[in-house]
Amino acid sequence: MTAEAPAATFSIRRRILALALALLLGAAAVLIAFIHDYAQRASDRAFDRLLAASALTIAGAVQIEDGSIIVELPVASFAMFSGRDRVFYAVEDSAGRLVTGYDDLAAALGSVQGTDPSFADITYRGELMRVASVGRLTSAANAADWVTIHVAETQSEREALSAEILGNAIVPVFALTLLAVGLVWFGIGRMFAPLTQLEEELRARAPDDLSPLAVPAPSEVSHLVSALNAFMARLGSTMERLSGLVAEAAHEVRTPLASLRAQAEIAVDETDPQALRQRVSRIHQGAVHASQLVSQLLMDATISHRLESKETDPLPFGAVVDDVRHRLDPDAARRLVADLTEEAQAASLRGDRVALREMLRNLVDNALLYSTGPVEIGARLTGGNLSISVSDRGPGIPDAEKDKAVERFWRGGTGAGKTGSGLGLSIVKRVVEAHRGTLALLDRDGGGLTVEVVLPVVAKRQRPAGRKRPASAMLGLLAGMVLAFASAPDAQAITSTYPAPRPDGAGTTLTIVGTTDTPLFARFIAAFQAQRPEVSVIYEETETLPMYERYAEGTLTPVPDLMVSSAADLQLKLANDGHALAYDSPFLDDLPAWARWRNEVFGFTFEPAVIIYNPDLVSAEEAPRTHLRLAELLETQTERFSRKVATYDIAVSGVGYLLAAQDQLISSNFWRLANAFGRVSAQLSGSSPAILNGVADGSLALGYNVLGSYAFARQQAGANIEIIVPDDYVLVLTRAMVIPRDARNPELAKAFLDFSLSPAGQAVAAGETALGAVIAGAEGPWSSEAIAARGRGVIQPIALGPALLVSLDRQRRTRFLETWQEIVSPKP
Template sequence: MGGSTFSIRRRIFALAVSLLLVAALALAAFIHDYAQRAADRAFDRLLAASALTIAGAVQIEDEAVLVELPFAAFAMFSGSDRLFYAVRGPDGALVTGYDDLGAELAPATSAEPVFQDLSYRGETLRLASVGRLLSSADAAAWVTIRVAETQNEREALSAEILSNAMVPLAALTLLAIGIVWFGLGRTFAPLSALEQELRARSPDDLSPVTVPVPAEVSQLVAALNLFTGRLRLAIERMSGLVTEAAHEVRTPLASLRAQAEIAMDEPDADRLRKRVARIHQSAAQASQLVSQLLMDATISHRLEMRDARPTRVDALVEEVRGRLDAAAAERLDVFISDEAAEAELLADRVAIREMLRNVVDNAMLYSSGLVEIVAGMSEKQTVKLCVQDRGPGIADGEKDAVLERFKRGSTGEGKTGSGLGLAIVKRVVDSHGGTLQLADREGGGLVVEMELPLLRTGSVGQAASHVAAASILLVGLLLLPVQGLANETRYPALSPSFQGERTLTIVGTTDTPLFAHFIEGFQRTRPDVGVLYRETDTLVMYEEFLDGGIEPKPDLMISSAADLQLKLANDGHALAHASPHLATLPAWARWRGEVIGFTFEPAVIIYNPRLLAESELPRTHLRLAELLEEQPERFRGMVGTYDIAKSGVGYLLAAQDQLISSNFWRLAAAFGRARVHLSGSSPDILDRVARGDLALGYNVLGSYALARQAAGAEIGIIVPDDYVLVLTRTMLIPRDAPDTELARAFVDYALSPQGQSVAAGEVALGSIVPGSFGRFTSEAISARGRGAIQPLALGPSLLVFLDQQRRSRFLATWREIVSPR
């Protein structure tokens, strides 16, 4: 390329930097400092308020420091920050919270908040320390309260202030845009010359572009020159092929015409027969050439389409034999080992058949004796197809040449042929990842060895369509699922890739038959992925994960106990995922991109219609308490609810009930008098109510109840008229997940319209994304009751109920009231 080059970037930089650099940097530094100080002041006050709120709840009881964490202490926080806290007694011993938070810091000796930055669990936290002076019988002493948060939100606020305070820079920016516009007009002038050069060229001018261009465009021009070079070579190859084909066809046609003209004037019958024989030979040669050219074009098209399917070796050989005429078929002997007969190739059936037939036809043409096809397995576990004849063979110096187009060996003189047969064979073998070798046969003759890779062992092959494969898989799951442990189910890939099946490991609390619908839908989008699903309980999953006892390690954890999932994320065990569907979720159903909800599940009251009349149905929480108080003997042992000490979701719902309802402990007392049946799961309560063992079930997940009712179970569902707790089943990707790419893909599917239609369908888990389609959308479920919808928002406030002391005191009070026996 001629001419000098210059940089557009440098020209723009030279025009703009002189006006922007000094003013913009100085003003931006001032605004940044101001924004940082303003954000720190705002969030430090929030931290101090949280610490002082906890300090106000600290008390001494029986000479022990106690604190029941107030809900407001964490409810004031929102957004994407992680929270940590610790309360330490006068002796430095942990009362509640995180034992390793600020353990090395000096105790607080003042009620004034003290702030500092602290490195904790790989992040920089802002820590507020507050003292609370308590007096006991002996003396007064200081209790230390520490609350810390990550700094994402304050950094976001600082960035917002910075972005909103850049008005002084706007004028400079507009000025810079004008300068850049002017500069670009001058800088891109050389490109106009390039455009004119290309427009002025004739269609057959594929020579390199030599117009001087800027350095930034030189690579584009170089790529254009490379492309035109490749195009020129392709045209030359095409022209060469047409020329060669025309030459090869012209020769037999010219001979055919000459022989026919001579034969027309030949009076002698013997000579006429010889002329006719030559005409026939020329016609056969032309016909052979045309057939081979057409086959060459057909094979080229099929190889480009890549229509590979499982093909058995024995069936392939039999198909080739069946296409021979009777005389040729009698000359063909086939020897196939038992192992090779059962083997399958992943190949284009037509291409591989014509490849083998070409070799057999050549062997028949050049030899008069038997031709053998020998199929066996090689040491590399590939199929080796050998075609052997007793013909003249091919000289060693010609073995490579005869694999080229229109090239024939010296032994082919006098034989009808086109020189395309072995070239076609080589192309087919190469495209299937195999090898081709021409070898001399012991005792005379030629051996053509074709070695082809097998279809991967255990593969289900390529299905006729993904829909058919999905149907087969679903039937297999219903009739004969592949079971591992009692609570594990494996779902093989619909169509494994050549690299093998990838496995997504999910641990979840959703019933396997319900979750199978999500797995089936996901595998339609990713047929190369197998899924291992392990069903467990909420609290068990949480504790096993912390103990490192989940094997194999999960790629994705799914739980209805959102508070336990949030605790794992807050403690740094989760990866964030910026799903493209995240913005469609309600704000309450996502936190930091680490805990993501995908269902809409109300807590409902269920009943047996045979045991409870329509007129006496308890449609509010208060009415349920009154009903149990009015008829204690009737409902003794006939009411079921969660055992909140064993069920994570049961504890979450009970804690939220206690927070919202002033009648919660009255209802708990009514449960105690009625000797309520405590269960670890909704399905157990549903089974007992449907059988009539229980008349009522409280705080049952509406998703399970709606699914059972839709399936014909004899249960009624009450969506309370006072308030309705709604939780969302959450997804979390562990930080040490073996395959995060598959986990992210499943999260994206669950939030997509396809995944939400599954949730809104027969599984009845409820779609959380507004505007979804199906019977059980969030809008349709909300319309079933008249009560206020109270979603359990994913946020720091959920951590309050997991505080060790608060949980312990709550459970102790619950046991004392509900199940004192």
């Protein structure tokens, strides 16, 4: 029979080198293709930003004078270009008529109705051009119109930049590829050296040497060394425990076995039946003692193993008692009296089920063995602990022996004549210590012993009372909201806690700080907890500017997991300053582009700024349908509306300042309206609900720039107000969510953000809260489509973007507020 030929060997070194060479060459080809594409995209992005900046600069110079569009072209609008490309521009009104620039460029492009720049490639005057187009909304008289700005540039500079990036990147790619091949060849030899050293170390060891390996190794091999060391440590611990068990068993079992042998030898020669019966009885007692000792030794080893494994689960104490009772024989079970309250039975202990059962079983067995009467089990909750007591009427344990009673194999004087191993209380002590509890041996009043064990319990969260409200409770909900604002109009923080409906999660608490009224935001929390019943929510309601200032100063403690504010500009500044955590929500594709920024600021509502009035004080015919009409009404009837008009105090309200700054950018009538407010001594307030209260009770006639969400909800609740969605233009803001970078539970914050943007969350916004759904197609009476249909004006969302930061500039804000205060609230 021919011997089987050995398997052919191969060289790992050559295989790795061949594979590495193929991978490096393939990677170089892919990298060059990627660099070529990246160079084009990077060049386009850089020059597109310049084009957009130029168009926006020109848009900022658009003004309305005497009803005509005037553009004073800023020098900076073209100074940003290099000068090597040809530049063309055009400005046209809403009817497509040229205001200034190149008329043939305007004729080749369409009008734009939006403030976000759009880009296109066109052939103009025989050359390929890149064009940036942007719209500017202007308001004059009773109408709002769009002005379109186009800026075009030839593409030679961007092509040159793309070629330069590609050329500068290809040379290093080839050089690095050659260098990598050489390094791979050298590195392969060094790669196997630690494995060889490790093999030599293991071969030289004695069979019983389980000490840790001390071989220096790189991080890749160090994981293998750590795994070997951990395995040898476990093996050593197991061998040590096994050796101890064998030694203890040999020591303790030797005596009862020797006694059994001696009794058996005597019984063999015994002829007297009565004496033989006594010998057999002693043999039986010795066998019982030996059997119990072996069982206790095995259980001791089992408990040691389970405690080292640290397997823990919540376990009701009542289940432990039932388990122990079922393992007793019927006579012993009848002597066991368990006096437990429902609270103590339901108390959850976190630990190993077998270890806790054996702890209680050993206490009960000892009490049954050393007493003849009933054995009582008691339990009571004290704070976060469960105090367990096992009491009997036996001889007890003298004070001098109580410390020794918990030692292994120790039996006191009271145990004489009783079958036992001396392991029961030592097992109890180890189980109690492993579960972070305490053990005490106490004398019982009237005689006997009480063993008291105190163990920590798992805290349970209570289900909130009255969480579910029927739809018919909306009037009461809104009335409570109004009363809350009426009693606390200042920027006072109100904290509400919503425990988990099903408290089976450990430490799952979401902390939110926001400016939305608590009764309204509670709707979102309730719907979120319906999907995530294991999550508790803490919601702190505050005001926009104090929330921003407290977080910026580091005094907002504890740091929230989620921040929600209607002052989108302040939220954007937090993100711009690096305080926000980026998150790619799965619902971003459905969210309008204007309602998100850098995947760090997310809008979830659609809220117009409206005008409200009291129908008893202002008739429907004279109600101002436009911003200009409101200014004219206040100018012509100053005495009638003196101290009867209210708007935001923009110095203290973040959302008020945001709306005023956007009004000033859009409307040429803004300062005229501000002057009219000053003439009638307008009342300035820090919140929309306070203005709504005044208009509803008749102390105010008109309210300006009130958030439509609050107004719609109050009107639906029966308040005596009418709402005007302006016919010229309508500012729409969205409440913005930001996840702080230092949030303690960012995953919970992401889950709540996803819920708010999901169909279920948008249904809450479009439902009874009247906050408005920002995502199109939401179900409910307050969808974005339904809100837009209530007016005829141009819908102008306040887009989340860097443009909002302009109004927050310190000097610009100071000048704006000084001008506002001089006009609206001049000092006497």
